[in-house]
Amino acid sequence: MTQELSYDIVVVGAGPAGSSAAFSAAKLGHRVALVEKEETVAQTVRTSGVTWMDSIKEFEIPEYCYNPVKNYGFCSPNNEVVISGKIAMAAVLDVRKTYRWLAEKAQKQDVELFLNTTITGAARDQHGITLSATSPNGEISFHCKIVIDASGFQTIVGKSLGLTTQWKRFGAGAEYEVEAENADPDTWWLMVGQDYSPAGYAWIFPLGGKIVRIGVGVGKPESPLDPTERLKEIIEKKLGPIAKLGKITPIEFHYGLIPNDGLSRKTVYDNLILVGDTAGQANPLVLEGIRYAIRFGRVAGETAANAIHRGDLSEKSLISYEENWKKAIQSKINSASKVQARWIGLSDQEWDKELDIIRELSIDEFLDFIKADFGLASIVKMAVSHPKLAVRQLFNIVKGATGK
Ligand SMILES: Cc1cc2nc3c(=O)[nH]c(=O)nc-3n(C[C@H](O)[C@H](O)[C@H](O)COP(=O)(O)OP(=O)(O)OC[C@H]3O[C@@H](n4cnc5c(N)ncnc54)[C@H](O)[C@@H]3O)c2cc1C
Numbered sequence: 001m002t003q004e005l006s007y008d009i010v011v012v013g014a015g016p017a018g019s020s021a022a023f024s025a026a027k028l029g030h031r032v033a034l035v036e037k038e039e040t041v042a043q044t045v046r047t048s049g050v051t052w053m054d055s056i057k058e059f060e061i062p063e064y065c066y067n068p069v070k071n072y073g074f075c076s077p078n079n080e081v082v083i084s085g086k087i088a089m090a091a092v093l094d095v096r097k098t099y100r101w102l103a104e105k106a107q108k109q110d111v112e113l114f115l116n117t118t119i120t121g122a123a124r125d126q127h128g129i130t131l132s133a134t135s136p137n138g139e140i141s142f143h144c145k146i147v148i149d150a151s152g153f154q155t156i157v158g159k160s161l162g163l164t165t166q167w168k169r170f171g172a173g174a175e176y177e178v179e180a181e182n183a184d185p186d187t188w189w190l191m192v193g194q195d196y197s198p199a200g201y202a203w204i205f206p207l208g209g210k211i212v213r214i215g216v217g218v219g220k221p222e223s224p225l226d227p228t229e230r231l232k233e234i235i236e237k238k239l240g241p242i243a244k245l246g247k248i249t250p251i252e253f254h255y256g257l258i259p260n261d262g263l264s265r266k267t268v269y270d271n272l273i274l275v276g277d278t279a280g281q282a283n284p285l286v287l288e289g290i291r292y293a294i295r296f297g298r299v300a301g302e303t304a305a306n307a308i309h310r311g312d313l314s315e316k317s318l319i320s321y322e323e324n325w326k327k328a329i330q331s332k333i334n335s336a337s338k339v340q341a342r343w344i345g346l347s348d349q350e351w352d353k354e355l356d357i358i359r360e361l362s363i364d365e366f367l368d369f370i371k372a373d374f375g376l377a378s379i380v381k382m383a384v385s386h387p388k389l390a391v392r393q394l395f396n397i398v399k400g401a402t403g404k
Pocket residue numbers: 012013014015016017018035036037038042046047048049050051117118119120150151152153154156171172173174175217255256257258275276277278281282287288289290291293
């Protein structure tokens with residue numbers, strides 16, 4: 001027999017977007033269910049977990065959840081640059097600890113967490129939306145006023161309602177978490193060029209102690225390459241900075257997909273909000289989306305809660321969510337997409353030269369660049385008055401103007 005359950009808001013997916021949305025909706029006094037298909041939160045890790053110290057402080061992520069990083073290495077086939085800071089500006093998250101901390105925060109606000117429960121379909125009804133789910137205890141129907149679809153790449157609710165289609169452009173990433181004899185916990189590496197990835201990059205991200213994550217990301221459909229195969233090859237060949245790691249002992253394998261279609265999706269409908277990867281909210285330069293998932297997850301939860309308070313569940317009533325996140329990141333993502341378009345076409349020789357340009361950036365300029373954290377004013381400033389011509393030209397491309 002199907003169990004019938006009713007909530008004000010049902011959030012699908014206990015990733016960073018879903019747990020954050022559930023937390024903020026429940027904080028405003030609503031009955032919220034958070035539904036996750038895996039047996040535990042973050043049972044499967046699908047991400048490398050790099051984020052930024054300013055976001056960590058903003059979200060008050062506890063220290064036991066991350067390893068701070070202050071040196072940023074970038075290497076191409078015949079060039080290398082390491083930009084170092086006095087204090088750590090970036091960090092690598094322990095993904096399981098962080099995602100569980102977020103889900104526990106939601107539970108402390110009385111969110112009901114359903115684990116091992118898979119949403120299989122969605123239909124509109126007179127009160128809102130009914131979600132069908134399977135669980136070890138049988139079928140469940142979740143009735144609610146508003147659904148927040150935070151199911152990540154799959155976008156189960158958006159697809160079931162016929163509102164979204166599969167992402168056409170996306171990144172596929174494979175990664176080993178390993179113990180490395182000579183791991184340097186303060187330094188990360190981004191590795192570019194054909195041998196690492198013909199459309200993307202490879203990485204070494206330190207987790208603290210002797211643990212690092214070595215990975216390869218490949219843009220689809222630009223390249224047919226299997227990132228797992230390439231990852232095994234570069235580890236076997238000990239390419240570039242991998243050689244410095246010494247003996248490598250694999251601990252765990254991670255694999256994931258991330259949308260790379262820009263901000264192409266509509267993210268609010270009557271009774272429905274899309275957030276995180278379902279909304280395509282990722283920085284296209286390095287395909288990082290965790291901080292956006294948390295930030296806009298919170299906004300999505302608040303927006304849904306306020307709409308219920310007002311008794312208006314229409315798209316118009318929820319549109320402030322879309323306005324909020326677009327105001328915050330749309331122009332940055334569009335600028336970063338221009339750099340991504342340039343980077344995806346670079347040959348090995350051109351990458352070697354690109355690193356000479358990157359070397360000219362100050363640490364703040366470099367990090368704002370990688371974070372896609374440039375406002376129009378800072379792009380224009382760099383394009384007009386940076387002392388180095390090559391940097392001015394790079395930022396003219398970002399600006400979309402003709403460089404001089
Ligand atoms: C290889 C790789 C490396 C990355 N590295 C970084 C990085 O270094 N830094 C960074 O910021 N970002 C990185 N990202 C991106 C980042 O992982 C995502 O942007 C982020 O996880 C988005 O969070 P989310 O909550 O929207 O989705 P997800 O984290 O994907 O969470 C979705 C949740 O929904 C659940 N779910 C799915 N379908 C259903 C269903 N039918 N029923 C119930 N539950 C369901 C899933 O099990 C999952 O728990 C990387 C991505 C990949 C693929």
